[in-house]
Structure formats: structure tokens, C-alpha cells
Amino acid sequence: MSVAEQIDYQGLSKEEEAQIFDTIDKWLEREVRPVVKKYDHADEYPHEIVEQMKEMGLFGAIIDQKYGGLGMSAATYSKVVMRITEVWMALTGIFNSHLIMATLVQRFGTEDQKQRFLPRFATGELRGGLGLTEPNAGTDLQSIRTKATKDGENYIIDGSKTWISNGVEGSCFALLTKTDPNIDPAHKGMSFFIVEKGEGFTVSKRLEKLGYKSIDSAELVFQNFKVPSSNLVGQKEGQGFYQAAGGLEIGRINVAARGVGIASAALKDSTRYAQERHTFGKPIAQHQAIQLKLGDMATKTEAARLLVMQAAEAYDKGERCDMEAGMAKYYASEIAVECSLDAMRIHGGYGYSKEFDIERYFRDAPLMCIGEGTNEIQRIIIAKQLVARNPI
Helix, strand or coil: CCHHHHCCCCCCCHHHHHHHHHHHHHHHHHHHHHHHHHHHHHCCCCHHHHHHHHHHCHHHCCCCHHHCCCCCCHHHHHHHHHHHHHHCHHHHHHHHHHHHHHHHHHHHCCHHHHHHHHHHHHHCCCCEEEECCECCECCCHHHCCCEEEEECCEEEEEEEEEEEECCCCCCEEEEEEECCCCCCCHHHHEEEEEEECCCCEEEEEECCCCCCCCCCEEEEEEEEEEEEHHHEHHHCCCCHHHHHHHHHHHHHHHHHHHHHHHHHHHHHHHHHHHHHCEECCEEHHHCHHHHHHHHHHHHHHHHHHHHHHHHHHHHHCCCCCHHHHHHHHHHHHHHHHHHHHHHHHHHHHHHHCCCCCHHHHHHHHHHHHHCCCCHHHHHHHHHHHHHHHCCC
16 A cells, blocks of 8 residues: 555644654655665666655645645645655655646646646656756846747747756656747746657756766757647746746745755764764763754754745745745755754764765755755845835
């Protein structure tokens, strides 16, 4: 019996939520933790674990139940992401990009698009991600050059995308394009399409990374790639920039939750090691220098957790939460970096060794400061919203 069959995800009580976490914890300890180092050090895609995630319903975590998903709230989803990240962050990336694509369809798609795509997204039959970044356009989405030109009942897409998660192993992507490259302002000429791999769609290169191993990041090339006009999200051109902003809210909450997961893992490992390791006749946990680090790590991790839950709860209420998601993403990712480095210092030489998990936290954490909008941009978003919400 699959996890999805064992648990009712709708209207979760604290007891039901605890059951979910218990099931996921057992899966992580039994199936994931023993193989993390093997996959991570080899930078090998975890096909078997992905199949288990499909069975558990994680690819449909926040997709509405009427379309075959689990219907988790953003708050519950964030807690799931934190727990999985504590063991292995790469797994959360495999379903995060996929679920941003699903969110775009669920929030902005037509009913026909929801019926066609969401059930297949929920089962993982179609897995993929978000096609935003280009070689010359990342944070500045208005600078993308990928074009979609109307041709009868189809659009012809030409261009390229880079750093696309699930680009190799995925089969379907939400692709941001320019449908009107000449309009001013530029963001009014952008549109999303849901595209499946086919003729004219090429994966040109798998990109090597410092960390975030085992999840594929790729360059995608589109040459005379034909897409049915029925795959234009919302069936109206010019809505892509607005849709991207809406989809990235849940993406940033996910990244923030990952930051908390890394920080929490670093803290737990350090707390345990500090009691095991002895110097000068006593555990290093009794040395004030180590106590100061542990105290800082614990406080900052909990503060980051609270910011994530604040953003997730605002999202669940349907409130605008770009400021809250930005705060959570900015702070939690920075704390992940700080805690991973502090954990390495607490562990000393062992923290630098591949025999321990600390070096992986240290390699994985910086990505959270970059992905789903750099932290520099998050600070600008926070400031703009702060002023807009408090006019004089």
C-alpha cells in the first residue's frame, strides 16, 4: 500500500500531519539516508528514489485532490520539504521545480489545461520544471529572448534556456517566452507555454555543479519547435510575467524551507558531535567558544523556520506574500550558509571530510542564496513592499 493510500491529506489535523511526517521520516531513514553519499558523490540521478516519490504522491503534493494530487497546504508542504532536506536537499529540488510548473497551471490555466495536465503531473507520469533562465537573462526576466511566433493553430518557439532543473530527466516544462518582443514595457509581451519534449526540443548539455548533485541541471535549445496554441497558459498572451511572479511565491517558500532543513541538519549534527568530541578533558560542548556557535545556530534556525511558516500561512490564505516569501527565502538561505560553515568549524577536520555530511551541507547551501531569485533581489522586493504597504 502506498503512502498516498495510507493517509488522508485533506483537512489535516495535527495528528494526521504527524502521521505524514512519521511516514516520511521512516522512508528517509530506511530508503534515503543509507544511499545519499553514494548518489551525491557520483552525481548520479536517483531513479529508484524518484519512483518511490511518485508512489508517495510527492509530485502531486500541492495539486488539488480533484486533479489527483494530495492537496497539501503550503504550510504542510513546507514542513515536508524541511524534513526531506535535513536528509538530502536534492530530492526537494526534483519535485519543487515540477510543482512550480503545476502551480502555474492550477492557478492560471484553463479548466481544459487543468484536466489535461494536472492529473499527469500529480502521478509523475509527466515530470519536469520551469524554463525561465537564459544565458543572458536570469533575475531580469524581461530580457529573455526565446520567442514564440503564432503560426495558425500553433506557435513556433525558437531560443534557449539554461540552468533548468530536471532538464535531462524531465519530460515537460513551463516555458516563458516572448510572444510580442517589440511591446513596451517588455513584460507585457511575455507568455507561458506548457511544452512536452519532441522534435525541435533538444537538451544540449548537462551542467556540472559544485553542489546540488544528482538532480540534473541542463541547457535546452528550441529550434522551430511547434507547440499547440491550446498549451498557452490561460489562453491569453502577455500574462507570463504576472504568472511567473505567482508561481515563484511557492518556489521561494520551498527554497526557504530547504534553507531551514540544511541549517537544522547542520545544527543537529553539530549538537551531537559536540557532545561526542573531547578536548582538554571534556566534551567540546562544554567549551564556551562552541556553545556560542551552537546558541547562534539554534536561534537563527528557529527564526528562519518561523519566517517560512509565516509566508506559507499567508500563501494558504490567498494573501499577497511576495514580501513574506522574500523575507523567508533571503534569511533562511543565508542562515543555511552560516550554519553549514559553523558546523564545519565545530567538526574540524571531519567537517571537511567526505565521510561526514557537513561538506555536502556546505556545498548545497549557497545555491539557496541564488535560486528562485537572488537574495539581492529579495531585499529589494522586501523594501519596495514595505514602502508600498506603509505609505505616508
